[in-house]
Amino acid sequence: MSGLLTVALAQCAPVWLxxxxxxxxxxxxxxxxxxxxxxxxxxxxxxxxxxxxWVELSDGARFDSPLQKAWFERYSDQSVQIERxxxxxxxxxxxxxxxxxxxxxxxxxxxxxxxxxYCTLVIIDSQGELRNVxxxxxxxYEERLVWSPGDGHGLRSFRIGEFTLGALNCWENWMPLARxxxxxxxxxxxxxxxxxxxxNTEDVTRMIARExxxxxxxxxxxxxQAQISDDxxxxxxxxxxxxxxxxxxxxxxxxxxxxxxxxPECGEEGLYLATLDPAKVRQARQNxxxxxxxxxxxxxxxxxxxxxxxxxxxxx
Numbered sequence: 001m002s003g004l005l006t007v008a009l010a011q012c013a014p015v016w017l018x019x020x021x022x023x024x025x026x027x028x029x030x031x032x033x034x035x036x037x038x039x040x041x042x043x044x045x046x047x048x049x050x051x052x053x054w055v056e057l058s059d060g061a062r063f064d065s066p067l068q069k070a071w072f073e074r075y076s077d078q079s080v081q082i083e084r085x086x087x088x089x090x091x092x093x094x095x096x097x098x099x100x101x102x103x104x105x106x107x108x109x110x111x112x113x114x115x116x117x118y119c120t121l122v123i124i125d126s127q128g129e130l131r132n133v134x135x136x137x138x139x140x141y142e143e144r145l146v147w148s149p150g151d152g153h154g155l156r157s158f159r160i161g162e163f164t165l166g167a168l169n170c171w172e173n174w175m176p177l178a179r180x181x182x183x184x185x186x187x188x189x190x191x192x193x194x195x196x197x198x199x200n201t202e203d204v205t206r207m208i209a210r211e212x213x214x215x216x217x218x219x220x221x222x223x224x225q226a227q228i229s230d231d232x233x234x235x236x237x238x239x240x241x242x243x244x245x246x247x248x249x250x251x252x253x254x255x256x257x258x259x260x261x262x263x264p265e266c267g268e269e270g271l272y273l274a275t276l277d278p279a280k281v282r283q284a285r286q287n288x289x290x291x292x293x294x295x296x297x298x299x300x301x302x303x304x305x306x307x308x309x310x311x312x313x314x315x316x
Contacts, residue, residue: 010029010033014048014227026103039161040165042193047104058237121169192218209254212256250266
């Protein structure tokens with residue numbers, strides 16, 4: 001059997017800071033991808049309910065700022081609580097369509113007190129089961145003002161047809177040991193999700209493909225002045241501070257030899273499909289396999305702690 005896999009990259013804009021309306025767009029993109037024959041669809045980082053672009057544009061580091069508190073309250077209110085069932089419709093549709101889903105969201109987990117936010121990547125399988133909840137290991141720069149550091153619990157891989165799937169958020173893809181934690185599990189279908197910028201995806205996507213001898217899907221979002229609704233805090237001021245497109249996409253696919261299967265797509269929303277061939281992975285691994293024949297476990301070894309961190313332990 002050929003083992004070919006058809007994938008879809010959903011480069012779309014959220015209904016910014018509106019969880020349900022954005023989830024409705026996710027469901028629509030899933031349905032469109034399934035009709036086109038996709039077996040996996042991937043969405044951008046923090047898509048539900050959106051990336052916190054206001055921080056860098058509104059003096060986000062000012063301590064005890066009423067404006068920053070207002071933004072954070074809105075963000076928190078519209079974040080995803082998995083325990084509440086916020087992703088139930090996505091899981092149900094994934095099962096109906098027999099479609100794997102990789103989705104970036106902002107999570108407010110009750111297990112961590114129910115108020116801190118995490119940049120979370122979820123993987124849902126074609127049975128509708130929520131297989132992975134990966135919280136970003138280290139928020140980048142101004143993201144640290146709104147997102148909390150995650151843990152290693154989500155550094156996991158999953159079989160999908162002839163491929164082994166793994167995924168990381170944004171600049172986690174620059175972390176050599178995070179990538180290695182996936183390589184060690186045999187990942188040959190690496191999904192990298194980003195808020196949206198061609199400058200982020202144009203170099204690292206091909207680099208990871210060549211390093212891991214894997215297919216790499218980089219999936220980015222779109223967001224600009226048009227997505228700032230009037231009900232958001234100081235909406236007019238934010239529109240004036242924001243470029244026409246703060247996130248311009250850049251979704252792309254690199255093959256296991258590092259060549260483009262889909263060059264970065266910038267400037268507009270779109271659903272991009274491609275068919276992946278596992279034979280190309282096998283060919284690329286002939287001369288380099290990072291945790292196979294080219295590894296030296298007697299010299300170099302990676303330790304990964306995948307325990308979910310909770311901050312407390314109760315002994316009754």
